[in-house]
Amino acid sequence: MWPWIMMALLVAWAGMGAWQRYKPLPEGLGRTFPERPAVDVSFLADETWYTPSGERRARRQIFDEVMAMIGQAKRLVVLDIFLFNDFAGGADGQDFRPLSAEITDALVDQKKRYPVLNAVVITDPLNTLYGGHELAHLARLREAGVTVVVTDITRLRASNPLWSGAWHLGPRWLGNHSDGGWLPNALGPGKVTLRSYMALLNFNANHRKTLIVDRGDGWAGLITSANPHDASSLHGNVALRFEGAAxxxxxxxxxxxxGWSGVSLPGPRSSTGPEPTVEEGSVEGASVERGSVEESRVQVLTEGAIREALLAAIQASGSGDRLDVAVFYLSHREVIEALVAAQRRGVALRVLLDPNRDAFGLQKGGIPNRPVAHELHAAGVPMRWCATQGEQCHSKLLLRRPAAAGGEGEMILGSANFTRRNLDDLNLETSVRLVGPADTPALQDASAFFERRWQSTPQRVTSEPFAAHDDASTWQRLRYRIMEATGLSTF
Structure with missing residues (x-):
């Protein structure tokens, strides 16, 4: 009987893996929202650079703005954040900003100030090691009346179907708890269970980084690549803040x-038309801010819709147009092929990448960026590396500017790296697209940010030439292709 039992198990494993990889997406994911009039749009960045002596300098904007937005809210705060903890991995002892505590304090204080405030924090189960670790700051939020939602990521498609097929058949149903852990927590202090690591191997996540608050009679939103995670506080990141219908x-x-966790978010609901409408479920006393209609437009994108917008922006670039990319991970084959095609048709393309060598005190092997950079460099694409010393060049930014006077520029930024996991409906992701005249202030600010990172000087070291990390071996290139295709990776 054993051969038949083994055959049945293998068939069940393969069948479950295929189902988890290709099952229908939950309703409401992978959306392209309408273009909305840009109201009070601003580009924000966290930047790091080095002096000639190697001393780190930094300019931080994103979480100062996040806390300012929370600090003026009276009716509603919805914060959806991937990493929201003080875990430092192997990087303990560094001078990190205590972002997780600062955001927790801001939410608790605002809830005390305005007891009627509806405050909701949505986060990824990685923060609790998939139920194997308790976090004091999440407990504090709950005690203060803040609704904490740990995302049910089992509803997502399998990023690593070779493992997820087996996990969904057995280990998933064992549950997890924060008592009795006996394995070291690779992310921070304490012990965790084997079940935590088994869940981790699925490699999918709620990777979003968003904030929505009421602002006077209107509404404001922010989409970023940054996490309120202490050990990420030195990273370089970007964000777009906006108001109105978007x-x-x-x-x-x-x-x-x-809603997957039974939580109904209050507040006005957007419509599919050019202006939002207030429907049942609105916060009492709230109204929708119409804002002034400007030439520039803002568009919210989630999951696979981000991929389509990136490809459309690259393919819309013509000879002489400027196309700049600054991203933490670049590995998606369609995006890479589109960039190579753009280079061949005369687009003025520049790609700035993280060298993929540091991860919270641990050394990485340069995958996927170094093999991809080797490929792009061979195709004639100008390449540079962010200058880093332990931190990460964590932005996810594409910026297109027209060669012709009077043409429209375009920017896409947010949580999504340019990888299969981030762009192919496997993670939860949110990015934002800004389109408008080339002299739109937010587009100009984003352009200036890229120039500062690209144009390194001896007095302000921000990036390094391609040759500084041109060490991708044939084995690395092969590993990257296998990892990207199968999902057996963390990128």
């Missing part, structure tokens, strides 16, 4: 994720 689209994008 903020309600952002709120609408969070409703399905909260």
């Amino acid at each position: 903020a309600l689209d952002l709120l609408a994008s969070e409703r399905p994720v909260a």
Whole structure:
């Protein structure tokens, strides 16, 4: 009987893996929201550079703005964040900003100030080691009346189907708890269970980084690549803040994720037309801010819709147009092929990448960026590396500017790396697209940010030439292709 039993188990494993990889997406994911009039749009960045002596300098904007937005909210705060903890991995002892505590304090204080405030924090189960670790700051939020939602990521498609097929058949149903852990926590202090690591191997996540708040009679939103994670506080990141109808689209994008845990988000609901409408479930006394209609437009994108927008922006670039990319991970084959094609048709393309050598005190092997950079460099694409000393160049930014006077520029930024996991409906992701005249202030600010990182000087070291990390071996290139295709990777 054993051969038949083994055959049945293998068939069940393969069948479950295939189902988890290709099952229908939950309703409300992978959305392209309408283009909305850009109201009070601003580009924000966290930047790091080095002096000639190697001393680190930094300029931080993103979480100062996040806390300012929370600090003026009276009716609603919805924060959806991937990493929200003080775990430092192997990087303990560094001078990190205590972002997780600062955000927790801001939410608790605002809830005390305005008891009627509806405050909701949505986060990824990685923060609790998939149920194997308790976090004091999440408990504190709950005690203060803040609704904490740990995302049910089992609803997502399998990023690593070779493992997820087996996990969904057995280990998933064992549950998990924070008592009795006996394995070291690779992310921080304490012990965790084997079940935590078994869940981790699925390699999928709620990777979003968004904020929605009421602002006076209107609404404001922020989409970023940054996490309120202490050990990430030195990273370089980007964000876009905006108000008006697009903020309600952002709120609408969070409703399905909260709903998986039985949490109904209050507030106005966006419409599919050019302006939002107030429907049942609105916060009492709230109104929708129409804002002034400007030439520039803002568009919220989630999951696979981000991929389509990136490809469309690259393919829309013509000879002489400027196309700049600054991203933590670049590995998606369609995006890479589109960039090579753009280079061949005369687009003025520049790609700035993280060298993929540091991860919270641990050394990485340069995958996927170094093999990809080797490929792009061979195709004639100008390449540079962010100058880093332990931190990460964590932005996810594409910026297109027209060669012709009077043409429209375009920017896409947010949580999504340019990888299969981030762009092919496997993770939860949110990015934002800004389109408008080339002199739109937010587009100009983003352009200036890229120039500062690209144009390194002896007095302000921000990046390194391609040759500084041109060490991708044939084995690395092969490993990257296998890892990208199978999902057996963390990128």
